[in-house]
Amino acid sequence: MHEPITSVTNPLVKRLVKLRNRRERDESGVFLIEGFRELTRAVDSGLVVREVYVCPDLFLGDHEDALIERAVAGGAERVVFGSSAFRKVSYRDRPEGLIGLADQFPASLDGLSLSANPLILVVESIEKPGNLGTMLRTADAAGVDAVIVCEPTTDPFNPNVVRASLGCLFLVPLAISSTPEAIDWLAERGIRTFSATPAAVLPHWRADFRGPSAIAIGSEQYGLTETWLQNGELIRIPMGGQVDSLNAAMAAGVALFEAVRQRSAAGLDPGT
Amino acid sequence: MHEPITSVTNPLVKRLVKLRNRRERDESGVFLIEGFRELTRAVDSGLVVREVYVCPDLFLGDHEDALIERAVAGGAERVVFGSSAFRKVSYRDRPEGLIGLADQFPASLDGLSLSANPLILVVESIEKPGNLGTMLRTADAAGVDAVIVCEPTTDPFNPNVVRASLGCLFLVPLAISSTPEAIDWLAERGIRTFSATPAAVLPHWRADFRGPSAIAIGSEQYGLTETWLQNGELIRIPMGGQVDSLNAAMAAGVALFEAVRQRSAAGLDPGT
Numbered sequence: 001m002h003e004p005i006t007s008v009t010n011p012l013v014k015r016l017v018k019l020r021n022r023r024e025r026d027e028s029g030v031f032l033i034e035g036f037r038e039l040t041r042a043v044d045s046g047l048v049v050r051e052v053y054v055c056p057d058l059f060l061g062d063h064e065d066a067l068i069e070r071a072v073a074g075g076a077e078r079v080v081f082g083s084s085a086f087r088k089v090s091y092r093d094r095p096e097g098l099i100g101l102a103d104q105f106p107a108s109l110d111g112l113s114l115s116a117n118p119l120i121l122v123v124e125s126i127e128k129p130g131n132l133g134t135m136l137r138t139a140d141a142a143g144v145d146a147v148i149v150c151e152p153t154t155d156p157f158n159p160n161v162v163r164a165s166l167g168c169l170f171l172v173p174l175a176i177s178s179t180p181e182a183i184d185w186l187a188e189r190g191i192r193t194f195s196a197t198p199a200a201v202l203p204h205w206r207a208d209f210r211g212p213s214a215i216a217i218g219s220e221q222y223g224l225t226e227t228w229l230q231n232g233e234l235i236r237i238p239m240g241g242q243v244d245s246l247n248a249a250m251a252a253g254v255a256l257f258e259a260v261r262q263r264s265a266a267g268l269d270p271g272t
Numbered sequence: 273m274h275e276p277i278t279s280v281t282n283p284l285v286k287r288l289v290k291l292r293n294r295r296e297r298d299e300s301g302v303f304l305i306e307g308f309r310e311l312t313r314a315v316d317s318g319l320v321v322r323e324v325y326v327c328p329d330l331f332l333g334d335h336e337d338a339l340i341e342r343a344v345a346g347g348a349e350r351v352v353f354g355s356s357a358f359r360k361v362s363y364r365d366r367p368e369g370l371i372g373l374a375d376q377f378p379a380s381l382d383g384l385s386l387s388a389n390p391l392i393l394v395v396e397s398i399e400k401p402g403n404l405g406t407m408l409r410t411a412d413a414a415g416v417d418a419v420i421v422c423e424p425t426t427d428p429f430n431p432n433v434v435r436a437s438l439g440c441l442f443l444v445p446l447a448i449s450s451t452p453e454a455i456d457w458l459a460e461r462g463i464r465t466f467s468a469t470p471a472a473v474l475p476h477w478r479a480d481f482r483g484p485s486a487i488a489i490g491s492e493q494y495g496l497t498e499t500w501l502q503n504g505e506l507i508r509i510p511m512g513g514q515v516d517s518l519n520a521a522m523a524a525g526v527a528l529f530e531a532v533r534q535r536s537a538a539g540l541d542p543g544t
Contacts, residue, residue, distance in 0.1 A: 141517065249522070
């Protein structure tokens with residue numbers, strides 16, 4: 001067990017702060033999981049947490065010690081921080097005194113295992129971590145088989161993705177892929193692909209999501225690339241307002257829950 | 273015309289920074305509209321902008337001057353800022369050099385005018401400005417007749433609401449109300465109220481939104497109060513995931529677009 005880390009210039013503090021940068025995350029192969037709920041879901045999912053940084057002064061509840069014990073039982077080293085050093089590492093305004101360090105987990109298409117009638121969310125080049133996190137959380141709520149993150153502008157291990165996903169990053173089966181690989185992979189499995197674009201004629205509720213289906217949503221600014229538009233059936237979410245735009249995460253949620261509705265009406269459970 | 277404001281300690285700069293606080297907004301009765309798109313929608317909506325603060329060095333496009341001229345033609349005073357003073361006032365990481373000051377507009381239930389078959393979003397005690405803004409944007413996209421903001425924990429004039437709404441705050445008819453007043457108002461008009469709660473049995477897609485309907489969504493942390501639960505038909509958004517929670521704004525969007533779907537299938541335009 002280490003001495004408590006109290007200095008904001010401690011080398012570990014500096015190293016952890018650097019993990020906010022994607023390049024540092026990519027080079028080191030690790031990432032941070034901050035917060036009680038997020039770390040709970042990481043441990044629940046069986047993710048091996050290598051180190052757990054704790055600041056008991058900042059704990060909000062009574063269950064932190066039990067969670068830390070579970071992480072330690074799974075192999076994590078426990079490192080105590082003073083509150084200034086912890087606040088320096090924390091990504092939050094009101095830190096909860098718990099941050100885990102884990103290896104980025106493999107997320108390949110070939111690692112996915114699908115049900116007989118899969119429902120998949122594909123997202124391409126999402127820019128905002130909050131949107132990517134919300135998409136993961138919403139996809140989990142819709143009971144998808146997997147989320148395929150294509151050409152990630154923001155990587156799923158970004159601390160704000162972990163946070164906005166409420167830890168669903170650890171629960172929903174995930175693949176990171178190039179767009180051509182994802183298209184081939186879906187085609188090989190006979191999964192019908194629906195590409196959302198405002199230019200489409202077909203309202204999303206007229207698409208038939210009851211069979212094996214993938215719903216593709218593009219970036220906030222540019223939408224889907226031509227490759228997805230040419231390799232999917234085009235759907236749009238009909239809008240009656242003056243602005244005619246939905247947030248990308250909202251578009252994903254509206255389309256996914258229409259699929260859930262159709263499958264329920266057809267007597268199918270989502271994802272079975 | 274003023275001299276350009278260059279000092280970050282200028283009294284106007286200080287006064288504008290204070291408008292980030294709700295109490296200051298409430299006492300002064302004014303609020304700020306930052307950004308090209310947001311200010312455009314404010315001017316488009318006919319809102320009288322009293323002052324427009326401009327920093328040409330920060331402009332991103334070529335249309336800023338035309339927008340400022342429209343605001344000035346509508347009665348706004350133009351005040352030029354140096355970039356440090358502007359950045360001090362700005363609420364953004366990358367300011368676009370445009371902020372308007374306007375009076376908070378009246379938003380009473382009695383000011384709403386409804387179509388023959390209204391669709392209304394009711395939100396109660398929403399805490400996060402980003403969620404309230406997203407709800408306004410999504411409600412506009414769904415073509416609602418109105419959004420009723422009950423017991424606002426976050427006021428709609430919060431700068432992050434303006435921002436997350438992309439200026440839809442100025443486009444979608446809005447009322448701010450207490451919960452009992454809203455319930456009475458809806459009942460008097462024969463508008464059927466659906467209250468979303470995870471405890472409900474009825475999936476949202478089995479509710480009949482084809483007639484005059486209000487969909488009520490509660491706060492992120494506590495959901496709807498008992499008053500809404502006792503005065504509405506309970507619906508839930510069925511979830512198939514491991515976490516069983518949707519962001520409040522996402523829940524609003526999923527329910528609203530189900531109403532849009534039903535109305536379209538029934539040959540009704542939303543909101544007509």
